[in-house]
Amino acid sequence: MPSSSQEDKLHAFLSVTCAEPELAQQLLESNDGDLEKAIESFFAIKEAETELEQPTTQDTVIDTNNNNNENNSEHNTMPTPQAPCMEEEEEEEEVVIPARRMAPRRSSSHSSRRYVPENLGEGRLGQLYAPPSDLNYENSYEQALEKGREEKKWVLVNLQQDGNFSCLLLNREVWSDSTIKEFIQSSFIFWQRDVLSDDAVPFCARYSVNSFPFVAVIDPRTGEKVLQLDLEDNERIEKNYIVSSLCNFLEMNVLDEWTAPRSSRRPDVPLVGSYRNNNDVIEESRHDERNEEDSQLAEAIAASLEERPLSRGEYSEFYSNEETRTASQYASMTNPHLAEERELKMEQDAALAAAEAADRARLMRAEEERKQKLLQKEEEWRQQEEREAVEATRHMRQRLKKSVLKDEPPENSPHVTELLLRLPDGRKVVRRFQDSDQLQVVVDFVVYETGLSEDEFQLIVPYPRKVLSNMEATLADYSLITKAALIVERN
Template identity: 20%
Template sequence: MDYLGDNAGLGLTTEQTDKVLQFQDLTGIEDISVCRDVLQRHQWNLEVAVQEQLNIREGRPSVYATEARPPAVISDHLTQHIFYTPPTDGSGSGLRGFIRSIFSLFWTVCYSTIFAIFRFGHRFLRGDNRGYITNPLEDVRSFIKAYEEKYSSVHPVFYQGTYSQVLNDAKRELKFLLVYLHKDDAVDTPLFCRDTLSHIDVVMYVNTHFFFWGCNVSSGEGSKVSQLYKPSHFPFVAVVVLRDGRMTIVSRMEGYCEAALFVQRLTNVVREFDVNLRQARQDRMAQNLNRSIRAHQDEAFLESLRADQEKDRQREEQKRLLEEAERQKESEALEEQRRKEQIARDKIDSREKVPIEPDESHPDAIHLVIKLPCGVRINRRFLKSHSMEAIFYFVYCHPDGPDNFEITTNFPKRVLYSRCNYEYNDTLTIEQAGLKNRETLYINDLDA
């Protein structure tokens, strides 16, 4: 197991490092970068990532496997490992084998040409009926079932999905893909299936390093894939791997091969082209790191933008409150000004409600000393029959009189009249209020 010291240069947090180690223990995957890549694709959900790997080991397509737009597969003839073994019955060697090869090539070309012309004419006349031809997934499942019934249930785990799905999974998981095309009537097919593919070393090695996909070329899905790889002999095996961003055929094996030699060939191919997967993982890690950096930068920018927007909002809110307070202040000042103007008009109008001061010799005259809150003393005579309201208006109209007040005696203190208290009768006379010849009244400013 690789030691994850200093995050192995992967730039992981402590929590992510712990998840990588747990994932490594649970799955047995030794390559730390592979563990990190799988967890990262699953948003660091350990449970989902582990379950996904278990599904893959059982040959089930991943949840991300799709039929849409499978990646194109190219064949690199310059660096491709090609292995060919003549048929064990000798039909592929000597003059007989040469003649058979020429005939096979001629037959393949003629058959492909005639079939292509027929298919084009059929589609032109009848339309595209590909949806009614075969079910690719059912073709694969039928092949696996027939294989196990005829040969053995001991074999590398077959991928239980279509060719398009396994291509997408291999590209996403950054794993080698081993494609096996099966032909029932090929002379070496039974021997290869019973001896090679069922060998424990082959099973262990293929399950560890590859997605293993197979199909019978007699089925619709197998025939379609066979046309892409164009095998000339069977059994046929090809190795596909992501190279320079494209799924590339890096090895072809035709004919029978014993288990030890088969594992050796696969080992050589994996050893040579594994560097492409490592480079792809590094590129993916760099892309994820750049994406993460951009995400953090975007988040920091958005956070800064939100902070600026909040400052602007608070500034606008403060400005609005100040303007509202200023408007309120102006409104209150205007209202106060109107109130004072109204009081001034009322005081002018109230002069008419003040009775004429009686003569000092009048028998019903009462002499009052009225003390205002400002200290001014006013002497005024009223008749006993005058109402207390007359005294009120007299004080109200006086230049030093307050706007809102009550009339009281000093001792004992009694409130004789108050405009704001409806208990006092406006028709209450001075005599009824208990005032006699000479009295001193006090004016209390209710607004003070």
């Protein structure tokens, strides 16, 4: 039976191609279980069938050199057609094999443009895994940083590797979603490139990129990598994980001219302008003022204990600060305009805190549901493996017992006992044995019929009830001659 990984590959192949299961299995086996090559082979076959069904047009170019050589050879073969390259700036002829249509090559002058995987072609597979051309910023990386600074947006970088199926899944499952596109366009400059493009090579050297797909958030002001998503596991290439990671990052960081990301901030620098409660900021400033005043009061007490009178400047400064603080508090409490603004700000902060709490609760529920689904799937796989192991063991026992069983004697042979065996699953089986056969022969036949081990059942004479346990005794020793009935009972 195929393993769980082979079944997953077969299911993925059928979901992408809608092919017949037999053809899918053959293509996976012929490509040594490589899912990407198998899918590519399927669409290549379909496109080749379409090519062979279409008549030759004027756009088909015959390789004259090959034609002349073949005319001079002893065996005449069909000429190989060529298709013109579709590049705008550079024309290049490529040989088109009837069994498979080649995709146009990328010119080096277009290496900084949007990433188009070479091995997808223009058929159905190319449409399923096509990169988000309407979302991708096509200019250089430095221009993407400049645009991020102008529009006050983070730069979301995605580097993809040709032939990496996880990169294709990222295009199909995440970047193609219309809701995610709107979310990214509102807060990010999306910059996607092939790892071998002219733009991506210096980027990989600068940020030490060595695993793909690579998804990271870049600060456009400093060029610092402030967030990198962990996409080593295919389970992470899903909407919930990527969207929740980006949402959490936006909640913790605000991009403006005064703030920097929290991940790159020094611990001793206070955070200003981010998602903080304004009451906390006011309370911190008041706390600092109180600390300063407390230090001044402590100095005054220490001076009095030392019987040193305060200087005139120290005395006037202390009471001046105290009077200013009292006057400020009184004006703030009695001013109706300030009181109204304070209440409005507190309401806004409470509403923001409630919205953030709701979002966090929703993301936690989604994450919990995802974990439950994974656990349920793992439990199903474990049970399936156990069933497969039990079934394999049963078949092995049956094959072993079949090799040692004697042929059934003819019906009219002398000294033949016809036994009626009632099996544990309710079936009734009639089989002939020699009355000189030992009881072990009957046990071997039961194992062959049921797949049970010898320790899992016993043979019982129904009336009077008697358990047969001596395997070396013959049927004649147990008076089981001519015709008899036995019950196969599980222990």
